[in-house]
Amino acid sequence: MSQSPGTHPHTIRAAFRGTLGKFALDAGFSAPAKGVTALFGPSGCGKTTVLRCIAGLNRLADGVCDIDGDVWQDRDGTFLPTHRRPLGYVFQEASLFPHLTVRKNLLFGAPRGDAGKNNPVAFDEVTDLLGVTPLLDRSPRNLSGGERQRVAIGRALLSQPKLLLMDEPLSALDRVTKSEILPFLERLRDRLSLPIVYITHDIAEVERLADQVVLMEKGRVLAAGPLADLQSDPSLPLATARDAAVTLDTTVEAYDRAYGLLTLTVRGSRFFVPATPSPVGERRRIRIISTDVSLTRAPPGPSSILNLSPGRIVSAKPIDSNEIVAVVALGSDGEGARVLSRLTRKSWDELRLGVDVAVFAQVKAVALGPGRGE
Amino acid sequence: MDAFSHVWQPVRLTLELAAITTAALLVIATPLAWWLARSKAGWKEIVAAVVQLPMVLPPTVLGFYLLIALGPDGPGGWVASLWGARTLAFTFWGLVIGSIFASMPFVVQPIRNAFAAVGDRPMEVAATLRASPARAFWTVALPLASPGLLSGAVLGFAHTVGEFGVVLMIGGAIPGRTKVMSTAIFDYVETMQWREANILAGLMVAFAFVVILSMILIEKRFARMRG
Numbered sequence: 327m328s329q330s331p332g333t334h335p336h337t338i339r340a341a342f343r344g345t346l347g348k349f350a351l352d353a354g355f356s357a358p359a360k361g362v363t364a365l366f367g368p369s370g371c372g373k374t375t376v377l378r379c380i381a382g383l384n385r386l387a388d389g390v391c392d393i394d395g396d397v398w399q400d401r402d403g404t405f406l407p408t409h410r411r412p413l414g415y416v417f418q419e420a421s422l423f424p425h426l427t428v429r430k431n432l433l434f435g436a437p438r439g440d441a442g443k444n445n446p447v448a449f450d451e452v453t454d455l456l457g458v459t460p461l462l463d464r465s466p467r468n469l470s471g472g473e474r475q476r477v478a479i480g481r482a483l484l485s486q487p488k489l490l491l492m493d494e495p496l497s498a499l500d501r502v503t504k505s506e507i508l509p510f511l512e513r514l515r516d517r518l519s520l521p522i523v524y525i526t527h528d529i530a531e532v533e534r535l536a537d538q539v540v541l542m543e544k545g546r547v548l549a550a551g552p553l554a555d556l557q558s559d560p561s562l563p564l565a566t567a568r569d570a571a572v573t574l575d576t577t578v579e580a581y582d583r584a585y586g587l588l589t590l591t592v593r594g595s596r597f598f599v600p601a602t603p604s605p606v607g608e609r610r611r612i613r614i615i616s617t618d619v620s621l622t623r624a625p626p627g628p629s630s631i632l633n634l635s636p637g638r639i640v641s642a643k644p645i646d647s648n649e650i651v652a653v654v655a656l657g658s659d660g661e662g663a664r665v666l667s668r669l670t671r672k673s674w675d676e677l678r679l680g681v682d683v684a685v686f687a688q689v690k691a692v693a694l695g696p697g698r699g700e
Numbered sequence: 701m702d703a704f705s706h707v708w709q710p711v712r713l714t715l716e717l718a719a720i721t722t723a724a725l726l727v728i729a730t731p732l733a734w735w736l737a738r739s740k741a742g743w744k745e746i747v748a749a750v751v752q753l754p755m756v757l758p759p760t761v762l763g764f765y766l767l768i769a770l771g772p773d774g775p776g777g778w779v780a781s782l783w784g785a786r787t788l789a790f791t792f793w794g795l796v797i798g799s800i801f802a803s804m805p806f807v808v809q810p811i812r813n814a815f816a817a818v819g820d821r822p823m824e825v826a827a828t829l830r831a832s833p834a835r836a837f838w839t840v841a842l843p844l845a846s847p848g849l850l851s852g853a854v855l856g857f858a859h860t861v862g863e864f865g866v867v868l869m870i871g872g873a874i875p876g877r878t879k880v881m882s883t884a885i886f887d888y889v890e891t892m893q894w895r896e897a898n899i900l901a902g903l904m905v906a907f908a909f910v911v912i913l914s915m916i917l918i919e920k921r922f923a924r925m926r927g
Contacts, residue, residue, distance in 0.1 A: 383824055408827035409836075415828035421821050425843045434839075435829025485829050 335395040342379045344386035355550040359394040359521045361537030372545040373525045377491050381415050382408040414482030416492040420474035422466035429462040435485030452480045472503035490522045533573045558653050558664040560643035570616040574663050578608045594662010595635040600695040616666035618693035621685045632691040639683050650674050654687050707899050710884035718860040721799040725856045729807040737815035755805045759865025766798045766870045790872050798870045799860045807856040814848020847922035858911040
């Protein structure tokens with residue numbers, strides 16, 4: 327963190343310490359003010375309290391909140407009340423105003439008159455993006471859970487926030503509704519250049535949406551940083567979890583129409599993935615599960631495994647007495663993106679693997695296909 | 701003079717008294733109920749208890765203190781001296797003040813409950829949508845609590861119409877000034893004017909029925925709004 331006093335443009339800086347009721351919080355992080363920053367941790371670890379402090383809904387005297395160069399709270403007593411903070415907040419329950427129509431809910435926080443003339447987020451754009459155009463004249467009482475949450479997201483966006491805070495916006499919804507809203511959130515992230523702080527305890531949501539992660543536990547921050555860095559850090563619980571995976575943001579290089587295979591490039595390697603056609607140059611996020619990655623010391627002979635990449639083991643951690651998770655940096659120079667490989671200690675010993683050993687990482691293409699890696 | 705035109709004067713006076721009292725009560729009770737519902741101060745329940753006192757006190761006790769307060773030596777006498785009068789007791793405005801105290805609990809309680817039922821969340825949502833506390837109060841809390849305000853108004857109006865003891869203590873029963881329906885019935889019975897007493901009593905029964913029915917309907921609407 328910079329030593330210079332004053333504000334920090336393009337950065338979200340938040341640190342709060344104190345007790346609320348019986349709960350002790352001592353959590354601070356700083357993250358780039360762009361993309362999605364996920365606050366991730368088990369229930370009751372203080373994620374919501376941090377978000378409420380950022381919004382000014384809770385006040386801890388020992389707090390700093392500095393958003394993209396604007397000071398919202400400081401230890402000198404500076405404290406902007408919530409309604410003066412240019413933020414949007416999506417609560418766990420949609421919390422629509424029951425006495426207003428969907429349209430009036432959406433417009434409740436929208437700047438009016440001259441102030442509203444040059445809104446970066448337009449009404450029609452938001453209603454289209456969230457698919458709520460047909461609902462505008464309905465009462466919130468007659469909406470489904472998913473529809474309500476979409477209206478709540480639209481309402482927050484139309485207040486023209488500089489920061490969007492979302493507190494487990496999907497957790498109150500069933501799986502089908504969740505999968506209906508997730509694509510909206512992805513479009514939101516990609517279409518609007520609005521920084522989002524997103525609370526979840528569901529790693530699948532982190533893997534789909536997050537650019538940065540703040541890992542929380544018992545009122546404290548365990549680690550904060552880019553998602554892939556935290557996933558591939560063996561000292562953190564993410565890498566040793568049963569379903570541990572890394573997510574890589576790749577670029578579409580080519581599409582093989584005959585076999586229905588995409589070629590995706592990532593720093594230090596490329597992957598073949600069975601998928602529907604995608605335009606060349608598009609960004610695509612893939613998820614590589616640690617149990618789908620196997621290692622060899624020499625390039626294998628003819629194999630059904632399409633994805634083979636040289637790399638170097640950069641670290642490893644035993645999970646229990648039988649299994650080890652290895653972090654492999656891809657590329658012959660070992661400078662590329664990192665993946666996890668979970669293997670037995672027997673394999674580890676027989677291949678005489680160790681840190682700094684050159685290996686080949688193999689991933690079956692179908693392990694990256696629809697329903698698995700994406 | 702026939703019986704109907706004879707009873708009209710107390711009916712009109714009663715409606716005027718109840719309407720003015722109810723309007724004044726909504727203005728006083730709404731901020732008070734808001735504070736009682738939202739404040740985290742521990743001593744607010746002491747205030748709440750004081751406001752509720754008239755519910756359990758005999759009307760004669762309340763009337764006695766009001767009589768002293770409104771009389772020549774009380775604050776009411778001082779106020780009356782501003783326009784050269786000696787006392788507020790036995791005047792229409794004295795009745796309004798007395799009715800405000802007597803009916804206050806019936807108005808504060810439903811409004812407080814309605815504000816409590818609205819809860820923190822809608823106010824927090826409004827704040828995250830740039831609404832100042834004042835705007836959030838007018839555009840969110842008040843509309844959401846409106847059924848509670850309506851029941852408070854109906855109860856306050858009804859209780860003012862039905863108040864007897866306090867009215868008798870501080871108003872006497874001066875025709876055209878302080879003789880409202882409840883005291884008029886008492887007078888008619890004492891003077892054996894059964895026909896007039898009957899008309900007034902019948903009106904009161906019909907009125908009470910309408911009040912109870914509308915309370916039930918308001919409660920139903922409230923339940924729908926919350927649902």
